[in-house]
Amino acid sequence: MFVTVVLVLTVLVVVLLRANTRPPAYPPGPFALPFVGNVMQILWQTPKVALTRYANTYGGVMSFRVFSQRSVLISDPDLMRTALADPAFSGRIDLILFRARDKIITGQDYDPLGILGTSGEAWKSQRRFTLRTLKDLGLGRQTLEPIMQSELEELIDYFRINEGRKTDIGLTFNRSIVNVIWAIVIGKRFSHSDTRLGQLVDKVNKMLQSFNPFHPALRFRWVKKFFPNLDIIVKTEGYMKEFLYFIEEEMAVHTKETGGGSDTGSYIGAYQQCMQEAATQGKDTPLTMSHLKANILELFLAGSETTSNTLLWGIYLLASNPDIQRKVQEELDQVVGREHTPTLQHIDSLPYTTATIYEVQRMADLIPFSVPHETTENATIGDYNIPKGTCVMFNLSHGLKGSKYWQDPKQFSPQHFLTDDGKVVKPDHFLPFGYGKRVCLGESMARLELFLFLTTLVHKFWWRLSDDDPVMWGKHVIFNRPPDYIVFPTCRRE
Ligand SMILES: *[C@@H]1O[C@H](CO)[C@@H](O)[C@H](O)[C@H]1NC(C)=O
Ligand SMILES: *[C@@H]1O[C@H](CO)[C@@H](O)[C@H](O)[C@H]1NC(C)=O
Ligand SMILES: CC(=O)N[C@H]1CO[C@H](CO)[C@@H](O)[C@@H]1O
Secondary structure, X not given: OHHHHHHHHHHHHHHHHHHOOOOOOOOOOOOOEOOOEOHHHHHHHOHHHHHHHHHHHHOOEEXXXXXXXXXXXXXXXXXXXXXXXXXXXXXXXXXXXXXXXXXHHHOOOOOOOOOOOOOHHHHHHHHHHXXXXXXXXXXXXXXXXXXXHHHHHHHHHHHHHOOOOOEOOOOHHHHHHHHHHHHHHHOOOOOOOOHHHHHXXXXXXHHHHHOOOOOHHHOOHHHHHHOOOOHHHHHHHHHHXXXXXXXXXXXHHHXXXXXXXXXXXXXXXXXXXXXXXXXXXXXXXXXXXXXXXXXXXXXXXXXXXXXXXHHHHHHHHHXXXXXXXXXXXXXXXXXXXXOXXXXXXXXXXXXXXXXXXXXXXXXXXOXXXXXXXXXXXOEEEOOEEEOOOOEEEEOHHHHHHOOOOOOOOOOOOHHHHEOOOOOEOOOOOOOOOOOHHHOOOOHHHHHHHHHHHHHHHHHHEXXXXXXXXXXXXXXXXXXXXXXXXXXXXXEOOO
């Protein structure tokens, strides 16, 4: 009996110790159980609470385990910048969701496609091409600005009709933002009366709502093996299929219309032209139709909700802070003029407005944890070693909201981004788009969109929150969504 007890205890101790062996100079973290790691604590307390407690206990770089996956959470903004700039940290964890998409596209378990969910050469080449093309298309500004202006005309008409009425603007920006991306992807806008636009918005919405890179079913391959019919898996894959089918149909129409000739005014056109050039020259190219479809899906996934949510935050924050709204309007009146409409040319001459937009992004804090990275080789951060294959998470929120970095982080105040003499300052720890190798690919485009949409809407209308309708805050785990609210838009007379 005694011997059995001792044996059992010894085995237990050995198992527990083995579960907690750490590589040398590995960041500190909580005690982990065999096999499951820290999953129990994380699920028990909810990920947000558990991880916050860990970060508070173990500091700016800490480690935990999710099943057998070593994970590190970096909160210290200085170390965050260093890690994000280091190629060794630029890998992406295996995102089952994207692997499912890739299988839908190619029909087989092939090399990973796209940008968001890839690492190494595939990631580099697709990212490089996409960045360059978006720059040519959007930041040459001749393409993007008129598209955005047409969308704004539609919005202005809509708010004029609703002038002085209670307006729920929750879904108003969706069409415009999706249409801007669409125009970049294929080279022309949908008219707002076109049912295809409604269908596209609907498909993007459904995909977005089921997308959750932290959900265990979309995170670990074995979950799908054991539970292939799990609702979230079936739905997510179904929505991606529908979206991809829509894209394929439209691409077929587009090819017919352009007669297969060259068209460099769109992402698809530029992509296909590059593929053709490589083919005629007999060169190898990393560009393929499969990657193209995957990239398009990601442009919508990453570019639509983020932008429309920031706009919703913007109107909400300005409507609830009338003094700040008035100051922005005064600056716009002075620099742009009452009778004109803001254009991208004004972007560098509106410091108060620019600071206000930064402040909107800071308060919105849309994607507090970015999307987890993975080390592609043994790496170091500060005094710590991070072995290859470790999942690395970044608390971007910390630099945006941490009381260590802002005088009054809960307060909406453009002053956070202004010097005493009214010049714009952007602190190093303010990284709403992330930073370094995997910084948001649409950052430049998003900046222009936020600027033109917010300035135009605030220049044309006075926004007031409804007094009788409560502002409704939802509960969010991964993304910070704006609240639901009702506003009264009022035209500002010239
Ligand atoms: C990476 O570090 C581990 C120990 O943490 C070591 O066993 C392994 O050999 C290292 N790999 C390389 C390529 O240096
Ligand atoms: C991330 O940083 C924010 C702001 O400092 C903090 O409120 C939050 O608890 C942090 N989250 C984690 C998981 O550490
Ligand atoms: C495609 C898109 O941007 N969808 C958004 C429309 O607006 C709602 C409410 O803000 C968001 O939840 C959707 O993600």
